[in-house]
Amino acid sequence: MDMPVNVPVDNPNADTEWNDILRKHGVIPEKPPSPTPIIEEAILEAQRRAHENRLEDKDLDELDALEDEEDEEFLEQYRKKRLVELSTLQKASVFNQVYPLQKTDYAREVTEVSSHAFVLVNLTSMGGNVESRVLSEIWRQLAPKYGEVKFCEIRADMCIEGYPERNTPTILAYKDGEIRRQFVTLRELNGVRTKIEDVEKVLVDLGAIKEGDLRLRKQDEDDRGDRETNEAEDDDDDDDWD
Structure with a gap:
C-alpha cells in the first residue's frame, strides 16, 4: 500500500523548477495569479476614463x-x-425665490408641489435666534441659484401650534408628498457656522441636485477666489507695517 510522502517545501509560492514539478503532480496547489497585471489594467482603465471625461466639468x-x-x-x-x-x-428653474408660507396654504404650496419638485421648508424662530437668521440668509442665496428647488419659510409656531422655540430652525425636505429628511436645529450641519455648501451637500444627498452639478463647482471657485483675495489684502496690510 502506497503511503503519503511528506515532501519538504521551503516556499510553495516560489518560482522554482522543483515547485513546478510539485504543482504538476498536485503535491502543492497552483500558484495564485499575480495581482500586478490586474492592478496595471485597472490603472490603465482609470486613465482612459479620466481622458475620456476630461471635459466633463467644463463650462462653455x-x-x-x-x-x-x-x-x-x-x-x-x-x-x-x-x-x-x-x-x-x-x-x-421656475421658483427662484424664498416663498413665505401661511398655514392654510401649506398643503397646496408644499405637499402638492412636491409631487414634481423638491420642496424645502424652513420652520424659523419666533424670536429670530441666531441659527434661524443664518438659515434664512442661506435660503435667500440658494433659492435663485437652484430655481428647480422650492425654498419656503414659515414661523414654526404659526405652522405647528406650540412648536418649541428650542427646536428652531427646523428643515423639512419634501418630495412626492412625503418628508424625505428633517433637521431639528442646525446641529447636524454645522450649527451657527453652517454655510451654503453644508446645505448643498444635503441637496446632493437628497438627489435634488446632481453631485457633478456645475453650479457646485462654481461655488467652490468663488470661495477660493474670495479666500485668495482676502489673503492678498492681509499681505498688503502686513506690508504697511514693515
Whole structure:
C-alpha cells in the first residue's frame, strides 16, 4: 500500500523548477495569479476614463478656451451637451425665490408641489435666534441659484401650534408628498457656522441636485477666489507695517 510522502517545501509560492514539478503532480496547489497585471489594467482603465471625461466639468467658456488643444468635433459634442444641460436647468428653474408660507396654504404650496419638485421648508424662530437668521440668509442665496428647488419659510409656531422655540430652525425636505429628511436645529450641519455648501451637500444627498452639478463647482471657485483675495489684502496690510 502506497503511503503519503511528506515532501519538504521551503516556499510553495516560489518560482522554482522543483515547485513546478510539485504543482504538476498536485503535491502543492497552483500558484495564485499575480495581482500586478490586474492592478496595471485597472490603472490603465482609470486613465482612459479620466481622458475620456476630461471635459466633463467644463463650462462653455472653458470649452471655448480649449479650441487649440482639443479636436473640434469632440469639443462640439461637449458644447451641445452643455447647452442641453443649461436649457434643461432654465426650464426647470421656475421658483427662484424664498416663498413665505401661511398655514392654510401649506398643503397646496408644499405637499402638492412636491409631487414634481423638491420642496424645502424652513420652520424659523419666533424670536429670530441666531441659527434661524443664518438659515434664512442661506435660503435667500440658494433659492435663485437652484430655481428647480422650492425654498419656503414659515414661523414654526404659526405652522405647528406650540412648536418649541428650542427646536428652531427646523428643515423639512419634501418630495412626492412625503418628508424625505428633517433637521431639528442646525446641529447636524454645522450649527451657527453652517454655510451654503453644508446645505448643498444635503441637496446632493437628497438627489435634488446632481453631485457633478456645475453650479457646485462654481461655488467652490468663488470661495477660493474670495479666500485668495482676502489673503492678498492681509499681505498688503502686513506690508504697511514693515
